[in-house]
Amino acid sequence: MRRFFSALRGLIPIPGLRRRGPLVAVLRLTGTIGMSTTLGRSSLSLALLARDLETAFNLWGVRAVALVVNSPGGSPVQSNLIFGRIRALAEEHEIPVITFTEDVAASGGYWIACAGDEIYADPNSIVGSVGVISAGFGFPDMLKKIGVERRLYTSGEHKGMLDSFSPEKAAEVKRLQDIQKNIHDSFKTLVRDRRKGKLKGGDGKLFSGEFWTGAQALDLGLVDGLGDVRTVMRARFGDKVELRPIGRRRRFSLSLRGAANGSGTFDELAEWPERLLAAAEARTMWSRFGL
Numbered sequence: 001m002r003r004f005f006s007a008l009r010g011l012i013p014i015p016g017l018r019r020r021g022p023l024v025a026v027l028r029l030t031g032t033i034g035m036s037t038t039l040g041r042s043s044l045s046l047a048l049l050a051r052d053l054e055t056a057f058n059l060w061g062v063r064a065v066a067l068v069v070n071s072p073g074g075s076p077v078q079s080n081l082i083f084g085r086i087r088a089l090a091e092e093h094e095i096p097v098i099t100f101t102e103d104v105a106a107s108g109g110y111w112i113a114c115a116g117d118e119i120y121a122d123p124n125s126i127v128g129s130v131g132v133i134s135a136g137f138g139f140p141d142m143l144k145k146i147g148v149e150r151r152l153y154t155s156g157e158h159k160g161m162l163d164s165f166s167p168e169k170a171a172e173v174k175r176l177q178d179i180q181k182n183i184h185d186s187f188k189t190l191v192r193d194r195r196k197g198k199l200k201g202g203d204g205k206l207f208s209g210e211f212w213t214g215a216q217a218l219d220l221g222l223v224d225g226l227g228d229v230r231t232v233m234r235a236r237f238g239d240k241v242e243l244r245p246i247g248r249r250r251r252f253s254l255s256l257r258g259a260a261n262g263s264g265t266f267d268e269l270a271e272w273p274e275r276l277l278a279a280a281e282a283r284t285m286w287s288r289f290g291l
Contacts, residue, residue, distance in 0.1 A: 021240025022063045024233050025056035028247060029067055033082075033108040034075025044071060044112075046081040056246045057089040063237060065090070066229050067099045067116055073107025073129065076183050083190070086115035100229045101125040106211050107133075110222070111187060114194040119223040120232055121214030127222055130187055131209025132180040195221060 031043045056065050067086070073079070090097045099105075099116030106129035113119055113127075121127055150166060161172045188207050192199070198221040199206060206220060217223045225232070233241050 022237040026066045030070045032074040034078035057093045064096045069105045069113045070102040071109030079108035079111040083115045121223045123215040125214035127217035128211040130207045132184045
């Protein structure tokens, strides 16, 4: 019954609205995942995307939803939440989802890309990096050199685990690696399920964290073809296909401008160092892929 009404709504004319051809909603997913930064690039989270996703799948007469992904990754939780919401809406409305990768769809970016029933890449896109990474710094020797004593008080044996100013402990590293393995296994299961019967190559290669160009990813079965959203959608739905952009409203950050000119509130100014660190971390993630 839902399929009947889905087809019917594309045939019934709406007063005052004339469409040239089939309608495809286009949603751009650009930025690091789960990182709130106002410097240079945007970020992705389910909270920020939920309304746009609902809009895309509820457009009258929409024939498909195209996801244009450009992300180096980030939070595995937000990656999975976004993936899950896209799949839930696709199944609820019985609308196909086609993913297109731009500069990079790596790590969490590829996680989200797998929400598509098909994935297309530019020959030069960076695709893959199916793995989990955690990075930090250790400063215990520096503290000794400058004469600073570290004082850390916790309630809970492992509450201060992997503290940057304390000596590294093998048991704590092992605990982190166990968590990473659990997340990695979840990632691998998702890719195997979504790319079932398409993957070419052993797990040791596909799930090593390595990344490839779009052309190489095609040979490995990580994508279904090469092409951009306009070319592929015109080939599928005809030259009169209407590509309807669905995008987040972007605003200049008040806290960013306030901090820059000294007019921001106390809370806004206090957030400035944290935002700088988030922006630096995001910049590092993009630079891993030469971007």
